[in-house]
Amino acid sequence: MSTMISATQDSAGVAVVVRKRPRAARFDELSTTARVLRLVVLFIGAAILLLPYAWMLSTSFKAQSEVFSSGLSLIPQHWAIVANYTKAFTRVPMVQILLNGVFVCLAISTFQILFALPAAYALARLKFRGRDLLFGCIILGLLVPIHAVSIPLYAASRWLNLLNTYAVLIVPFTLSVFAIFQFRQVIKTIPDDLIQAARMDGMSEMAICWRVVLPNAWPAATSFAIFSVVAHWNDVYWPQIVISQNRLATPPLGLLFFRAAEAGDDYGALMAATVAVSAPLVIFFLFAQKAFIEGVTSTGLKG
Amino acid sequence: MAANSPQLTLSEIKKGYGSNQILKGVSLEIAKGEFIALVGASGCGKSTLLRIIAGLDAADEGEIRIAGRDVSSTRAADRDLAMVFQSYALYPYLTARQNMMVPLAMRRYSLWQRLPFIGGLMPGRKAIAGEIAAKVNEVADGLKIAQLLDRKPAAMSGGQRQRVALGRAIVREPQAFLMDEPLSNLDAALRVHTRTEIVDLHRRLGATTIYVTHDQEEALSMADRVAVMKDGRILQVASPRTIYADPDHIDVAAFIGTPAINLIEVQVDGDGIARIGNVPVISGLQEWRGQRLMIGLRPDHAELNDTGERVGPHVRLPFTLSRLEFLGAEAIAHGTIASGVQIRVRTGSSFAEVSAGRELTLLIAVHHLLVFAPDGTRIRRQFAEARDATQGVPVHV
Numbered sequence: 001m002s003t004m005i006s007a008t009q010d011s012a013g014v015a016v017v018v019r020k021r022p023r024a025a026r027f028d029e030l031s032t033t034a035r036v037l038r039l040v041v042l043f044i045g046a047a048i049l050l051l052p053y054a055w056m057l058s059t060s061f062k063a064q065s066e067v068f069s070s071g072l073s074l075i076p077q078h079w080a081i082v083a084n085y086t087k088a089f090t091r092v093p094m095v096q097i098l099l100n101g102v103f104v105c106l107a108i109s110t111f112q113i114l115f116a117l118p119a120a121y122a123l124a125r126l127k128f129r130g131r132d133l134l135f136g137c138i139i140l141g142l143l144v145p146i147h148a149v150s151i152p153l154y155a156a157s158r159w160l161n162l163l164n165t166y167a168v169l170i171v172p173f174t175l176s177v178f179a180i181f182q183f184r185q186v187i188k189t190i191p192d193d194l195i196q197a198a199r200m201d202g203m204s205e206m207a208i209c210w211r212v213v214l215p216n217a218w219p220a221a222t223s224f225a226i227f228s229v230v231a232h233w234n235d236v237y238w239p240q241i242v243i244s245q246n247r248l249a250t251p252p253l254g255l256l257f258f259r260a261a262e263a264g265d266d267y268g269a270l271m272a273a274t275v276a277v278s279a280p281l282v283i284f285f286l287f288a289q290k291a292f293i294e295g296v297t298s299t300g301l302k303g
Numbered sequence: 304m305a306a307n308s309p310q311l312t313l314s315e316i317k318k319g320y321g322s323n324q325i326l327k328g329v330s331l332e333i334a335k336g337e338f339i340a341l342v343g344a345s346g347c348g349k350s351t352l353l354r355i356i357a358g359l360d361a362a363d364e365g366e367i368r369i370a371g372r373d374v375s376s377t378r379a380a381d382r383d384l385a386m387v388f389q390s391y392a393l394y395p396y397l398t399a400r401q402n403m404m405v406p407l408a409m410r411r412y413s414l415w416q417r418l419p420f421i422g423g424l425m426p427g428r429k430a431i432a433g434e435i436a437a438k439v440n441e442v443a444d445g446l447k448i449a450q451l452l453d454r455k456p457a458a459m460s461g462g463q464r465q466r467v468a469l470g471r472a473i474v475r476e477p478q479a480f481l482m483d484e485p486l487s488n489l490d491a492a493l494r495v496h497t498r499t500e501i502v503d504l505h506r507r508l509g510a511t512t513i514y515v516t517h518d519q520e521e522a523l524s525m526a527d528r529v530a531v532m533k534d535g536r537i538l539q540v541a542s543p544r545t546i547y548a549d550p551d552h553i554d555v556a557a558f559i560g561t562p563a564i565n566l567i568e569v570q571v572d573g574d575g576i577a578r579i580g581n582v583p584v585i586s587g588l589q590e591w592r593g594q595r596l597m598i599g600l601r602p603d604h605a606e607l608n609d610t611g612e613r614v615g616p617h618v619r620l621p622f623t624l625s626r627l628e629f630l631g632a633e634a635i636a637h638g639t640i641a642s643g644v645q646i647r648v649r650t651g652s653s654f655a656e657v658s659a660g661r662e663l664t665l666l667i668a669v670h671h672l673l674v675f676a677p678d679g680t681r682i683r684r685q686f687a688e689a690r691d692a693t694q695g696v697p698v699h700v
Contacts, residue, residue, distance in 0.1 A: 196359045197392035199379040201471070202409035207417075211405075215396040 060084055060271035067267045080268055087269035088276055091261050092246055097254035098280060101233055104169045104250055109228040111174035113221055120183030121209045125195060135184070141177035146238060154241055168242045169250065173232065179224050186220040187213055226288050233281050251277040308371060310335040310511045311356070311479055316365035318351055325351045326362070327535040338505050338512045340526035342519055344558065348535040349515045350483060356513065357481050358382045369478050385472035386481040389488060391464045393456040399467045400439055400452040406475045407435045442474045462493045469504070479511035486521065498525055519559045523547065531555045553675040556599045562635055562647045565600040580641020584618050584667070585674065596682070599673035602649040606666045607636055622646065622665035640665060
C-alpha cells in the first residue's frame with residue numbers, strides 16, 4: 001500500500017504533515033479473483049441493459065428478409081443501412097420532427113425555469129399571507145398526473161383553437177409544480193445573509209431572483225432541465241392527443257406516424273427511425289451526465 | 304447636535320415577534336462621521352436593531368431618519384446604507400472585482416443597461432462601466448486587495464474575504480456603514496489587527512459607522528461612542544472612557560471591562576453607612592437605610608499589600624488569596640474578603656511569588672467605588688467619610 005506524505009501549512013503558519021491515501025488503494029487491496037468477479041457481474045448487468053439497444057441498432061442495419069430470418073445474429077449478412085435510413089428520413093419529415101422535439105423541449109424547460117424560480121423564491125424567502133397554504137397546494141399538485149387532467153386540458157385547447165400548434169405542446173407544461181418544489185428546497189439552503197447583502201446592494205426582489213438565486217441554484221436547475229427534456233422528448237401521450245399533422249409531430253409521435261405509414265412490417269426502416277429519435281437524447285445525456293449527477297446528489301433527490 | 308443635525312436618528316423603535324418583545328423603545332442619535340458601537344450580550348436586540356436600521360426588517364413602531372429623511376418605510380435598497388455581514392456574504396460565483404462592482408452596477412446602470420447581452424449595447428453604458436472599474440480599483444488599492452480582484456471567494460482566506468466585503472461596502476460611499484460583528488469569524492491575532500485597520504479606515508473616510516459587537520473590548524477600543532444594550536433597551540450611550548469609569552447602570556458596569564467588575568452586596572445600617580463584612584466603607588447613605596446596595600469595584604481600582612501599610616484615603620479589607628492568574632505583564636489575584644465574597648484584583652506580575660492561602664490586605668480607593676441602588680441605577684454623589692465605629696478612626700476621603 002502506498003501513502004503520500006505532503007507538508008502543508010495551516011492558517012496559523014504551522015507546518016503540519018498530512019497523510020493522504022490514494023483513492024485507488026482500496027481497489028488495489030482486492031484480490032484478483034474478487035476483481036474479476038466484480039467486473040463480470042457489472043459486465044453482465046450492462047449487457048442486459050444494452051442488449052435491446054444493440055438489437056435496435058443491428059436491426060436498423062439489416063435488410064427486411066434478414067429481420068424475419070429464424071437465426072439470431074447481431075451482425076447483418078446483407079447490409080441495408082442506406083436503404084433503411086433513407087426510408088426513415090424520407091417517408092416522414094424526420095429532420096423536421098427532430099427539430100420539433102428540440103424546439104418543444106427547449107421551450108418547455110426554459111419557461112418552466114422562468115416561471116418556477118420566482119415562484120419558488122417567493123415561497124422560500126418572502127413572507128406573505130397564505131404562503132403555507134399555497135405551498136400545500138403545490139405539494140398536492142405533485143400528486144396529480146397529466147392523465148388525470150388531460151381531458152379538460154384537451155377541451156380547453158380545442159376551445160382556444162390551439163389544436164395542432166406548437167403552443168399546445170408547450171403551454172400546458174410551462175408551470176411545473178415539481179420544479180417549484182425542487183427549487184424551493186434549494187433556495188431554503190441559500191444563506192440568509194447573501195440575500196440580505198443583495199438587498200443592501202440595491203437589488204430588487206426580481207434581480208435577487210436572477211442574479212443571486214439562479215447562480216446558487218444552478219446545479220438544481222440543470223438537473224431539473226435534464227429531467228424535463230428527457231420526459232418531454234419521450235412523451236407520446238399528450239402529443240398524440242393534440243397533434244395530427246406530420247410536420248408538428250414530436251419524435252415519438254413521428255415514430256408512430258412512420259409506423260402507420262409503413263403498415264408496420266418494415267422493421268429495418270422502423271428501427272432506423274427509432275435510432276434517429278433516440279440518438280439525440282443519448283448524446284445529450286452523455287454530455288450532460290456530469291451536471292445531472294451533481295444536480296441529483298446536491299438536491300438529495302434520487303432519479 | 305443642534306448646529307450639526309444628526310446623520311441618523313432612531314426614535315422609540317419597537318419590535319416584537321409574537322409575545323417576545325425584542326426591542327422595547329430604542330432611541331439614538333448618531334452624528335455625521337461618528338463611529339458608534341452597539342454592544343451587548345447575545346439576544347439583547349443589537350442585531351435586530353441593525354437590521355431595522357438597514358431596512359432588512361421592519362420595526363413595529365418608531366421612526367428612522369437618515370440625513371433628515373424619514374426612511375421608516377423605505378426598502379433596504381433605497382436607504383443608501385452599506386452593510387458588512389459577519390459571514391461576509393460575498394457572492395460565491397463572482398470574483399472579488401465583480402462582487403465589489405455589484406452595488407455600483409445596481410445603482411448606476413439603468414434597468415436597460417443592466418440586461419444581460421443587450422445591456423452592453425445600450426448607450427452610455429461604457430462610460431459608466433469605466434467609472435465603476437476605476438472606483439473599484441481605487442478602493443481595492445486602499446484596502447491592499449488589488450492582487451485578489453480576480454479570485455473568487457472560495458480561493459480566499461477569511462481575512463481576505465473580510466476585506467473584499469469591506470470593499471464592497473466602501474465603493475458606494477453610502478450615508479452610513481452598518482457592520483454586524485464583522486470580525487467575529489477571524490482568528491484572534493487577525494481580529495486585533497483588522498480592528499486597527501477598520502479604525503484607520505473610518506478615520507480616512509470619515510463615514511458614519513454603526514458597529515454591532517458582543518465583544519466589549521472591540522467596542523471600547525474602536526468606537527467614538529458606545530451604546531450598551533440589554534433586553535431590548537439602550538442602557539447608556541457615552542464615550543468608551545465614560546462607559547467604563549462612570550456607568551449609569553449596574554448592567555453596564557457588569558458587562559464592560561475585563562476582568563469583570565467585582566460586585567459586592569452591602570447592607571446599609573441605621574446611620575447610612577455601608578459595610579463590607581464589618582468594615583465601614585461608605586457613609587452618607589441615609590436614604591437607603593436598611594436596604595441592600597451593590598458596590599462595584601474594578602479589579603484595577605484596588606491594590607493588594609502584604610504588609611497593610613499604605614498612606615492615603617483607602618479602605619483596608621482582609622483578603623485571602625486563593626489563586627493567582629499570571630498573564631505576563633500583569634496578574635489577576637482571585638481571593639475572598641469578608642463573608643466569602645469573591646474578588647478579582649489586577650496586580651503587578653511581581654506578585655506572582657505570593658503563594659495561595661496568604662492573608663493579605665486589600666486597599667480600595669473609595670473614590671473609584673461605584674454604588675448602585677437596588678433597581679440597578681447608579682447612585683452618583685460624593686460619599687461622605689465613613690468612620691470605623693469600633694476604632695473611631697476616619698477611614699477615607
